[in-house]
Amino acid sequence: TISFIGTARALDRALVNAAGYRIHTTSVAPFKRDLRGIVAAASMLPATAQARRILRSEGASVVVGMGGYPSLPVVTAARLARLPALIHEGNAIPGLANEAAARLTTNIAVSFPETVRLFRRRSPRLVGLPMREAITRFSREALRSEALESFGLSSELSTVLVFGGSLGAVRLNEAAIGLAARWSAREDVQMIIVTGSAHDADVRARIEPGKLTVRVLPYVQRMELAYAAADVAVCRAGASTVHELAVVGLPAVLVPLPIARRKEQHANARMLVDAGAATLIEDVSATPEYLDSVIAPILGDPAARARMADAARSVARPDAAEAMAGWIMSLAEARRA
Template structure:
């Protein structure tokens, strides 16, 4: 079966698509190609993963009134026409969200190719809302998303595919944790707090974490790993005062599975891939949704995990060093609650999401 996967932008959007592609190729012998922009992370990550990649000329879906908005329909028609040859070579087309999915999805409809959409967030993006009623199936990572799609949409809950390296934490946590202790020069007898703000970091989360560490300095049972994002590492290092607590700072970490294997508590934003990975690893989390995310989808993601009992949610404008330190201490001082949160995270997780989504794709592409 020939499968065309469209989507990308950030690494968090690309990883689930690659997890799906790997399952389709390795388990079912499918021929998988990707379509995406030449400027997004997919242009680098997809070829590195060994899959063919076709760049597509697609524009962001703008909501404001501008010259670009007025000329967008013309550009969209041209883009759909350019995408049609790619689509016609496929048996099934998968849209993983993002504006590049729109011309590919519309081309699939015109070429009468079955279209499967995957929505990663609790609040569906504009691209998926536009295409949902034309899709064979819309696969969801959050069940809350179904109510925000057109009524005619056919939905199924699959979860959000997670990288194999992250799934390995479930079976190999002890081994990976030992490797992480050596990698970060941390101690085995202490609880580990991991703080990160996504692949590019989060300036506010970093600043608050530095302040929180000052309030937590006297805790002999705690050590901290700060993943700051490449642009913020020096600022964070300079802002940390000397003290007895062990604090390690990394601008970027290619092997997130090491951080996950070592973590007892995680503080992070609430992007879709982050939520999926934290839940699969069973990590009690303090989630700080990015306040400017479209449709406030990160807050909706975080609230879903909060309702499941696996996370605490602190909105960005209420986050301070004092409040974060208090939340961390409260969890450390209540190991029963901490353990329960981890179990609830695992219960919410869907570690088989790649397989479940692959089955939806294969079913859609099967001859009828």
């Protein structure tokens, strides 16, 4: 059986319950590098005790920490209970929770090649990032017709997909609005703009009617269809996004989140940029004019797009979920032996 320990956020509970699993919570506070860090440190002791009780009640054999502050008291509880623990770092630069958790276990999985050297005096294993089967089994050829039909797009035109993650990104939404205005008279390109639920109405109202076909959506339930419809993506560089782009082989213009203290998204982006699968643009430079100048040569050169797609797939790790599952089961079996 599988049980989850997470936060009390409604979204966490909804996602886990919808998948058919049970979720527990502890009282651990978010980690911060300011005075709030004192609160987080003080919350660790009771949260660890709570996590230990949960592990005991669930009869846990293995603990898997996927990063984020809720995982640290659980990994700590596993260490105290002498249970095997495996941690996974999704970003190229480890977060605070996993930096601490790495001192409590030798089982460390990472998603990006450059992360291996950042866990000093440890021996992380590069496995990639676990993803949904709809992504790992992605076939553009099999999905293309369904994808274009679902968005009401033409198979004769090039498609630009702009999205900013699950919550959207104001900078990318503004850039998309500007691009739509610049391209309003074009009949050789079409756009999908995924705004995030909070921004949908505003973006939709500001798209000026013209010859350009623009589909504005608050979110996309089946992201694989958006990838299959697109010829190039303009997006942030979160860990999931970068790994999904690699697996589906979609050329990209990456605009990393600028406010991250450690520039995690810049580090994530390097995997695709160094492979020749993406171009990186700083957030401040993501104007419609500059994006147009970067996107135009990609759209205008099918051979270049094909090379970028091949480069993306060359760094993909679609078997990450299987690798993680096998590792977890081996730890459980070793404990039972």
